[in-house]
Amino acid sequence: MKAVVYHGHEDMRLESVADPGIEADTDVLLRVERSAICGSDLHLWHGTEFPEDGFVVGHEFLGTVEDVGPSVHGIKKGDRVLACCTTGCGRCASCRRGTYSGCPVTTKDFTAQNVFGFSNGLWGGQAEAVRVPYADANCVKVPSSLSDDEVLFLTDILPTGYMAADLAKVGPGDTVVVFGCGPVGTFAQMSAMVRGAAKVIAVDLDGGRLERAAARGCVTINSSQESPIEQVMAQTDGMGADVAIEAVGKPELVTQAAMVTRPGGAVSVVGVILEPFQIEWSLFFGKNLSLHTGLVSPQQYIPVLLPLIEQGRLQPAEIISHRLPLDEAVKGYEIFANHAEDVLKVVLTP
Numbered sequence: 036m037k038a039v040v041y042h043g044h045e046d047m048r049l050e051s052v053a054d055p056g057i058e059a060d061t062d063v064l065l066r067v068e069r070s071a072i073c074g075s076d077l078h079l080w081h082g083t084e085f086p087e088d089g090f091v092v093g094h095e096f097l098g099t100v101e102d103v104g105p106s107v108h109g110i111k112k113g114d115r116v117l118a119c120c121t122t123g124c125g126r127c128a129s130c131r132r133g134t135y136s137g138c139p140v141t142t143k144d145f146t147a148q149n150v151f152g153f154s155n156g157l158w159g160g161q162a163e164a165v166r167v168p169y170a171d172a173n174c175v176k177v178p179s180s181l182s183d184d185e186v187l188f189l190t191d192i193l194p195t196g197y198m199a200a201d202l203a204k205v206g207p208g209d210t211v212v213v214f215g216c217g218p219v220g221t222f223a224q225m226s227a228m229v230r231g232a233a234k235v236i237a238v239d240l241d242g243g244r245l246e247r248a249a250a251r252g253c254v255t256i257n258s259s260q261e262s263p264i265e266q267v268m269a270q271t272d273g274m275g276a277d278v279a280i281e282a283v284g285k286p287e288l289v290t291q292a293a294m295v296t297r298p299g300g301a302v303s304v305v306g307v308i309l310e311p312f313q314i315e316w317s318l319f320f321g322k323n324l325s326l327h328t329g330l331v332s333p334q335q336y337i338p339v340l341l342p343l344i345e346q347g348r349l350q351p352a353e354i355i356s357h358r359l360p361l362d363e364a365v366k367g368y369e370i371f372a373n374h375a376e377d378v379l380k381v382v383l384t385p
């Protein structure tokens with residue numbers, strides 16, 4: 036089959052690889068109908084050190100079930116399903132508490148080996164087909180009333196954005212600052228609004244992305260032209276926001292998030308930061324701030340988010356800026372990595 040394969044720094048290739056198949060009784064085989072390129076795939080592209088290469092990438096995908104292992108009970112051949120980006124066994128204590136991302140059966144030492152498309156242990160879905168382990172725990176059937184575009188982002192980035200708001204307990208009347216207007220930042224903004232935030236302040240460097248944020252009702256701050264700290268203080272009578280969300284993945288923005296949050300407020304960090312970094316702990320201590328972070332378990336949030344999409348209260352497909360055939364996936368990576376063509380999200384179709 037055709038698939039996008041990681042070979043190192045700025046080296047993704049469309050290749051012909053061995054067809055996947057059922058390996059364990061709890062697997063299903065999915066014929067992929069849509070996949071997407073994620074900001075975290077760009078960590079591979081930009082050459083953050085990964086110990087392996089030669090694996091199929093992609094952790095945001097959906098498709099039709101083509102083959103089913105004998106121990107799968109909730110999914111059958113022909114079902115249209117999405118796969119959660121982080122896979123759990125569904126039965127251990129961690130999965131039963133909702134933290135599939137920390138499942139000790141599917142990953143070791145919290146190294147994210149249970150995420151599709153980052154190692155040879157679990158090939159991804161930027162491909163014509165993909166094997167999904169523990170399918171009963173990790174596949175979700177898609178209602179026929181919803182299109183592929185409307186549900187694709189339930190695989191990762193919509194639950195990630197929602198998790199940022201949920202961990203920080205965003206509620207009615209809150210003022211929420213979101214650093215970043217990329218796909219995850221956009222979904223954090225939408226999630227804050229759907230949870231009742233009174234004011235959502237969006238910070239970014241990109242004028243086009245800020246315009247999109249303003250169109251969905253955010254107050255915007257262009258941090259290339261003005262200080263986010265001064266502007267948030269001016270917007271909040273000098274008090275600071277109830278919650279700040281970091282959705283970019285830059286250590287200095289974690290500090291800025293703490294600086295713009297009111298005493299007793301909360302900071303959520305969902306931007307991916309893979310290196311150790313220093314934190315202004317005195318800010319968190321001195322202002323009684325809580326700090327939240329983590330790798331998403333979509334399984335936990337899909338039951339909340341799917342009805343909101345069905346009722347039109349969340350419209351995740353609006354972030355799609357580019358649609359390409361799988362054959363042109365490498366071009367999609369180049370566009371996304373270079374912030375070309377006002378790109379926000381690239382969707383691939385085999």
Ligand SMILES: [Zn+2]
Nearest residue numbers: 073075095191
């Ligand atoms: Zn992703």
Ligand SMILES: [Zn+2]
Nearest residue numbers: 124127130138
């Ligand atoms: Zn588990």
